[in-house]
Amino acid sequence: MRRLRFRRDWLVDLGLFVFVVGFSLVLADGAVSGHERSPAQVAFDDITWLLSCPAVFLRRRWPVQLALALLVTGAFAHFVTAATMVALFTVAVHRPPRVTTWVGGLALAPLPVVIARQVAEPEVLSATRSLVYFVLIAASIGWGLFVRSRRQLVLSLREQAERAAAEARRQAREDIAREMHDVLAHRLSLLSVHAGALEFNPGAPPEEVRRAAGVIRDSAHQALEDLREVIQVLRAPDDAGRPQPVLADLELLAAESRTAGMRVDLRQRVADPGTAPPVAGRTAYRIVQEGLTNARKHAPDAPVTVTVSGGPGDGLTVEVRNPALGGSPTAVVPGAGQGLIGLSERASLAGGRLQHGLAREDFHLTAWLPWPG
Template sequence: MSGTEAPRPDYPWLLPALLANGEEDRVRRSARDWVIDVLCFLLASGFGACMVYVTGHGVHPAPHPPRMPDVILGAASCLLIWWRRRWPVPIALALAVFGVLSVTSVGAAAILVFTVAVHRRFRTVALVAAAHIASGGVYAVLYPDPRESYWVGLLWTVIVIGAVVAWGMFVRARRQLVLSLRDRAVRAESEQQLRVEQARHQERARIAREMHDVLAHRISLLSVHAGALEFRPDAPSEEIAQAAGVIRASAHQALQDLREVIGVLRDDASDGAPERPQPSLTDLPALIDESRRAGMAVRWENRIRDVTKVPANIGRSAYRTVQEGLTNARKHAPGAAVQVMVDGAAGTGLTVEVRNPMVKAAPEIPGAGAGLIGLTERATLAGGRLEHGRTRQGDFRVHAWLPWPAP
């Protein structure tokens, strides 16, 4: 006996205003609505026909309204069911008036009370229910049943109207629950899509940092060796061949690293674990030797007893810090001695420091400071911190502290 439309705001209290709002409250019927409306019409008509038979052929006939007005009002009540979706409250109040003079309209009246209980707020439902209870009381006064007292008949009216209202409000509550669950599902899906998008952006940022850390080191080596060949064209052939070999090896390694990083972009990783290339703290000696072969003076001091016990993510961040420090020193302070120190222990944290003197006249190698920004973000995400800048002694210092939890 209910439709599929969502609950709508209450009508104003005045009947003319209720009727004036009918056009705005029009709802297009679906196939399910048509089936329900046909069933409601048949139920109301069948109940009305039963009441006509009972009032005319009862064993103990009781007073009842005149037959012709009763049937006319009952038929009109059944027809008004077709407009119950558009004007439920006005029609329900009209049927309360019909109920004073028509017993055949009781079925249609119950359907309208149920409709109001489903689609309107409790205040409006209470008003309509009170109107129908009052109509039943007036009917009992006009046509008293000699077999029962007035109050018993009124009590039965209250019980029937209360049951219809309770059923309708239960249906309304269930619909609101379904709508709420549907809204939560839609909102949860939107939030999930947002989280996926955020994860995608974070993954792209991580891959961009990896690409910068890997390629900046290789390309700076290429720049140093290419600059040496440019400024010393008269160098011995062995040195030229050695520099060319280093350039070729660095270019090959840069292409290999770039291929691996781009492979990460193409792969759809199911977890958030970083992909290759992912060095650790045990790879620092190879990085230092590579920088020394490029002509850098690097002083390497390792104060950690066993670097293999350093967690992978912490060791990776430490490696990237040293790599970026060496790259910056090679770009902005060529020929300067670089000091690299790694210290720490489980429970106290891991300290990484790269220091080099400032050089006034340095070649113009492109740099926008993105590497230091990426290192700062990497250290912050790991729960640590990173500081960089000029010291009082005139050196440029990159200092990072990373958490190293106790086992």
């Protein structure tokens, strides 16, 4: 990248050098016509022209010094106009507006005198040429300011795009983290509970052991499948093809928990769960899933009541309630402590709200989600 920029800068400088030479040669006759020049003046013009052309290669390092030197030289020489235009353009592009204002003011300072002379003696050709000179100088500064503002705009848009991309990556990471927590915590808590039951009750009847082993196998298999789906989402550029839970899937979630030994009372009071908005339905599913997981970890023997109600225009209300203590956990199920935080973020992103806490001896988890009418 650095070599490419160096090569591009040299090509630009070479193009400006060709412009200065060509501009001076094309307008040489017009610049000196009507002037009586001594041999010394001719020699001075030639020398300043020969020096001003390669001087454009110094414009990036010393733009202000070069512009001032050419402005002073231009008061006595005829062929440095093009080099002066390039130097002033560079000042306007690469230096702060305050510096450009001072240099531009110095360059245009003689303009009132030239205008007064043109008004007093309109037939004088030199005054007209001077006006053209100042027009070229002003155009060079204006073009430089335009290029500078355009570069700043592009840089600002690029920075905004980079910040937006960084924010999108951060949001994607948070979404994936919530998804992995919600999905895997539920499966692994089932596996942990049944494995703990086998550990603390090794003399259980063979049928009960077989059933617990089957639940462990199914939970582990499903956890691996869920993890594989999440990894596929990470690898794929989009989320196409991955099924997302909806409100109607709460029946399956409750049945799965009952199979694991939980006492779940699902009160589905939505007339047609299939018509619920996808975002609200998916968020409600994750809230119930996390509520069941927490109940399984902290009160495995306690009954859990899940109530879902609402409809179009009223919103969707989800409540998960269970006793704060319900027996002794058969196994210590570790947690990251991020489940309820993640649920609050999910509800907020969906346009709803979530509350949780103790009410008497029960732990309740309540959420409201929008359902447009």
